[in-house]
Amino acid sequence: MDYQKLFVSVPEAIVLLSPDFTILAANDRYLEVTMRTHDELIGKDFLKTFPDNPDASESKNEMLLRQSLENTLRTKHVDYLDVLRYDIPRPASQGGGFDVRYWEASHTPILDDEGNVECLMQLTKDVTEREVAKLELSETQEKFKFMAEAMPLLIFTTNTEGKITYLNQRWGKYTGTATKELIYNGVKQVFHPEDAATFTTRWADAFANNTELQMEVRVKASEGIYRWHLARILPQVDESGKLLMWVGAITDIHNSKQLVEELLEANTQMEQLSNHVQQAFKKVESERNILERLIIESPAFFCILKGPEHTFELINKNYQKIFPGKELLHKPVAKALPEVVDQGYIAILDKVYQTGESYVAEHIRIMLDRYNTGALEELTISFQYQPLYDENNTIYGILVFGYEIPALSHQQ
């Protein structure tokens, strides 16, 4: 067996040093990981060959290396070095400078027959990849923590067993209960008892099936009042679907909930009111229709005159019967019935409109141009002028109401 060949091709990086730390031998793997050639190393001072990276304060491990080697010399036992950052000078051919590296190493003393250290064997392992990943993970965790503290939510995480592993500080601030206590007793202790019971069942179900849980819970604030929250708890799984942890985020929805309830109440009342208005409107409308029909069909004559010009606004059938040949509606009395002006009726209407005093006439003879021919005909009538008031108690028109005295009784 060629031990020299074996040494050279062992897949672990090995370097042999004399007790004064001169490099005696290095295998292929060692040359590879340190980016060095055989001639660059053999016979050189080990510690000088790999100086600290002057640009990185973390790379100050020459001292640790020396300590470990000296330990091995003194104790004659294997000395293990913790993971250390020991940047490797990059050869000029590869751009120079330093290559960031993390190492694990052990120093084993090789003793001669008298038990003295003949040489030292360093077994070293480049763990850069693993360490960088670890560093990135811890950065990710820092980021998560920062975000969790910055968000206006109550946040927690649990491990795969459902045991709380993290609560953000808002828990303590909001509930007034120390987070330590919440972690120990569970967050359920600050839930409303009714919700806590439902939560237990729902959480057990979600936990057993690795499914998301969403529910509304009342969470007790430090002032002793419960506020509604929306709790959302999600299982975090890896690519293979294996559960890693649970993340819970609890949002305060109390104000929204309150607002929604108040709005509903206001809108419910508004709808009732609008139904009342509609009903009232219908009632008024139907009463108005009845009254209108009464007036229109009445055996007496009726009309409504509106405004200071006494414009015909409404005429019933009997009124129109007096004037079969005339269009009266929307015309002022003086224009529609010019023959009454000189008989003094406009003056009487003006007085009623201005003073609000009713006017009653019994058995009055009046000359009218009934057929719009210019020929005047005498009629005997009884009638009243009644002022009409609006909602502000202001006169807006006059109601004319009366009946004709038939010619026969008139003659009697």
Added chain:
Amino acid sequence: MNPIQLDIQQLRIKHILFKSKLRSVLYGGNYDEIFFSESGPVGQWFIQTGWPKYSSLSQLQELHTLNLDLNRQAKLLITLYNNSKIEEAHDGLRAIDLKSDRFLSLLSEIEQNPEARTLF
């Protein structure tokens, strides 16, 4: 206020009540099945007022279709809520709002439509 304005205002109020009621259910309020059906306030408006008085209006059919759509969507969101998809249900209110905007703008159209005034 004329009778058309009064009828349209009624429908507007009932529609807003519908949205309020839906929001309330999605925030833990009571669910009333009839309210979200054709027999709810808006559905009743169509039966008692809309079809008898305004069926000749081109917008009425679209309003009715929109309302059926809103009822359907509301039920969907309520189902989501009842299945503990609370956030998803709240998100769904956005789609309701879009349809509601259309509903309300149709109502304003009718109010301003001279064709509607001549129905009386």
